[in-house]
Amino acid sequence: MELFNYLDKIYKLSVDAKKAIQPLISHIHYNKNDMVQEIGSRCKTIYMVTSGCARIFYYKDGNDITEHFAFENDMIVRAESLFTGQPTSKGIQTLEETEMIAINSSKLFKLYDEHHDIERLFRILFEREYVNSIKRLESLQFNSAKERYLELSKNKTLVQKIPLKHIASYLGITQVSLSRIRAEV
Amino acid sequence: MELFNYLDKIYKLSVDAKKAIQPLISHIHYNKNDMVQEIGSRCKTIYMVTSGCARIFYYKDGNDITEHFAFENDMIVRAESLFTGQPTSKGIQTLEETEMIAINSSKLFKLYDEHHDIERLFRILFEREYVNSIKRLESLQFNSAKERYLELSKNKTLVQKIPLKHIASYLGITQVSLSRIRAEV
DNA sequence: TGCATTATTTAACATTTGTAAAAAGATTTG
DNA sequence: CAAATCTTTTTACAAATGTTAAATAATGCA
Numbered sequence: 001m002e003l004f005n006y007l008d009k010i011y012k013l014s015v016d017a018k019k020a021i022q023p024l025i026s027h028i029h030y031n032k033n034d035m036v037q038e039i040g041s042r043c044k045t046i047y048m049v050t051s052g053c054a055r056i057f058y059y060k061d062g063n064d065i066t067e068h069f070a071f072e073n074d075m076i077v078r079a080e081s082l083f084t085g086q087p088t089s090k091g092i093q094t095l096e097e098t099e100m101i102a103i104n105s106s107k108l109f110k111l112y113d114e115h116h117d118i119e120r121l122f123r124i125l126f127e128r129e130y131v132n133s134i135k136r137l138e139s140l141q142f143n144s145a146k147e148r149y150l151e152l153s154k155n156k157t158l159v160q161k162i163p164l165k166h167i168a169s170y171l172g173i174t175q176v177s178l179s180r181i182r183a184e185v
Numbered sequence: 186m187e188l189f190n191y192l193d194k195i196y197k198l199s200v201d202a203k204k205a206i207q208p209l210i211s212h213i214h215y216n217k218n219d220m221v222q223e224i225g226s227r228c229k230t231i232y233m234v235t236s237g238c239a240r241i242f243y244y245k246d247g248n249d250i251t252e253h254f255a256f257e258n259d260m261i262v263r264a265e266s267l268f269t270g271q272p273t274s275k276g277i278q279t280l281e282e283t284e285m286i287a288i289n290s291s292k293l294f295k296l297y298d299e300h301h302d303i304e305r306l307f308r309i310l311f312e313r314e315y316v317n318s319i320k321r322l323e324s325l326q327f328n329s330a331k332e333r334y335l336e337l338s339k340n341k342t343l344v345q346k347i348p349l350k351h352i353a354s355y356l357g358i359t360q361v362s363l364s365r366i367r368a369e370v
Numbered sequence: 371t372g373c374a375t376t377a378t379t380t381a382a383c384a385t386t387t388g389t390a391a392a393a394a395g396a397t398t399t400g
Numbered sequence: 401c402a403a404a405t406c407t408t409t410t411t412a413c414a415a416a417t418g419t420t421a422a423a424t425a426a427t428g429c430a
Contacts, residue, residue, distance in 0.1 A: 060327045067326065080319050083312045116301045123308045127268045130315035134265050137318060140325040141252065141357045142245050145387075164408065172326045177387050179409050330417075349378065362417050364379050 003048065003101050006073060011121040020111050021118065024104040030054075030094040039091035043081035045102050046122075049074050052098025055166060058090040066166040069095075069158060075125060077105075095162055145173045146181050188233065188286050191258060196306040205296050206303065209289040215239075215279040224276035228266035230287050231307075234259050237283025240351060243275040251351040254280075254343060260310060262290075280347055330358045331366050 003025065004018055013021070027050075030036060036054060037043065047054070049070050056068040056078060067090065070076035081088035082105055112119035139148055148171045153159045159167065168178040188210065189203055198206070212235075215221060221239060222228065232239070234255050241253040241263060252275065255261035266273035267290060297304035324333055333356045338344045344352065353363040 063327075065327050067323065079312075080316050083316050112305070116304070119301070119308065120297070120304065123304065123311075126308075126312060126315060127264075130311060130318065131265050131268050133315065133318045133322060137322055137325065138252065140322065142248075142250050142354070163406090169327075174388060175408075176389080176410085180387085183409075348376090359418060360378075361380085361419080365417085368379075 002050070006048075007121060011117070011124055013117050013121060014115075017111075017115045017117050020115055021103070021108070024107045024111075026102050028100050028102055030098045030100065032094060032096045032098075034094045034098075036092040036094060036100070037078065039089055040087055041081075041091075042085065042087050043078040044105050045077075046082070046105050046108065047076045047092070048101040048103075049076060050099040050101055052094060052096050053162070054092055054094045054098055054100070055162075056090050056092055057166075057169075064165070064169065066170040069162065069166075069170065071157070075129060076100075077129075079126075079129065095166070140172055145171055145177060146184070148172075149178065149181050150185070187235070191233075192306060196302070196309055198302050198306060199300075202296075202300045202302050205300055206288070206293070209292045209296075211287050213285050213287050215283045215285065217279060217281045217283075219279045219283075221277040221279060221285070222263065224274055225272055226266075226276075227270065227272050228263040229290050230262075231267070231290050231293065232261045232277070233286040233288075234261060235284040235286055237279060237281050238347070239277055239279045239283055239285070240347075241275050241277055242351075242354075249350070249354065251355040254347065254351075254355065256342070260314060261285075262314075264311075264314065280351070325357060330356055330362060331369070333357075334363065334366050335370070 004013070007013065030052070036047065037045065039058065047070075049072055051072055053069060053071045054076055055066045055070070056076065057064055057066045059065070068076070076092060078088045078090050078092065080086070080090075108118070108122070112122075139151060143151070149167075152167065152171065164178055164182075165175045168175040171178065173181075189198070192198065215237070221232065222230065224243065232255075234257055236257055238254060238256045239261055240251045240255070241261065242249055242251045244250070253261070261277060263273045263275050263277065265271070265275075293303070293307070297307075324336060328336070334352075337352065337356065349363055349367075350360045353360040356363065358366075
């Protein structure tokens with residue numbers, strides 16, 4: 001099964017552990033712009049994108065802000081809720097037709113006691129996400145908007161298929177400002 | 186022993202686990218502005234500040250940028266190195282006379298196999314750090330410099346005892362700009 | 371104490387980014 | 401196909417932030 005092919009490369013689970021996880025997993029198909037998780041809800045699901053793409057977003061002063069993009073093989077969770085149990089003002093939405101694997105996190109976390117290897121695998125996965133968030137912090141903290149755009153646009157797919165308004169808010173600038181940057185380059 | 190008092194509140198370790206960790210721990214005293222970890226090194230130590238304060242910093246185009254502040258009871262690690270094994274261009278430096286607890290991370294991680302509870306405790310600790318980094322991301326992505334300063338200055342101690350140049354770079358602005366913001370408020 | 375050093379503020383001007391509104395281009399749908 | 405809608409760019413002006421240099425203020429050390 002394809003999820004485990006992917007996970008095995010990160011940390012190999014025992015047959016037992018895989019059997020335990022299996023019932024927590026579902027495959028879900030979304031159309032373009034579908035809401036995957038509503039704003040204001042608690043995060044109780046860990047998603048892995050198998051095809052397509054999605055974003056985490058929220059509203060700030062009425063503006064739609066994209067905080068995160070996820071593509072094939074990326075994990076997508078609203079960590080500030082998943083790890084605290086608190087509701088979050090962020091939502092998850094697809095940006096095109098998307099296939100996701102959904103893992104029930106409440107049940108998953110319960111497996112941690114019995115299956116040390118499951119806890120380890122997800123510990124490693126989330127450590128990676130943590131490192132990614134630090135890299136992004138660095139870039140927001142001291143790169144100019146132009147630098148951030150150039151960095152991001154190395155990912156050609158992203159720039160091609162995601163509306164520029166989402167890219168602009170992700171970069172922390174307005175769409176007008178992004179248009180100007182694109183015109184210069 | 187005070188470290189375990191603190192850790193017990195987060196996740197209670199077995200007596201065995203505590204015994205295993207004990208030899209990996211040392212208490213270190215630093216003077217003001219001491220380098221704790223050099224730029225370019227690999228992060229092999231997890232620090233907990235017991236008194237005083239420290240910062241993570243790096244140079245970008247010759248400018249000294251503060252990425253993180255840590256105070257009493259805060260953990261301080263260069264995660265992008267700790268979890269990848271890669272060297273990092275960031276260093277750790279104290280900002281006043283500081284006491285730290287240092288935990289040898291290579292040895293600690295080896296204990297994870299035998300002591301499931303140690304892995305769990307540190308998993309939880311790092312999940313918290315991950316959530317903190319996301320909160321900071323939010324603020325850098327869509328708050329103005331003034332908003333970020335006002336938010337930060339709720340921590341009176343921080344603003345009082347840390348040089349403004351470090352606060353400015355932490356906020357992602359120049360010191361001149363920070364001075365202007367302070368003059369307005 | 372007083373000099374030297376470091377930290378902070380201020381000033382003047384340049385550049386970047388924001389705001390609002392309109393224009394141009396692309397896409398969707400009846 | 402054409403109207404309607406949505407996306408992206410452009411324009412003009414405003415506000416925020418950067419740069420450089422100088423002026424104050426605070427601190428540390430001989």
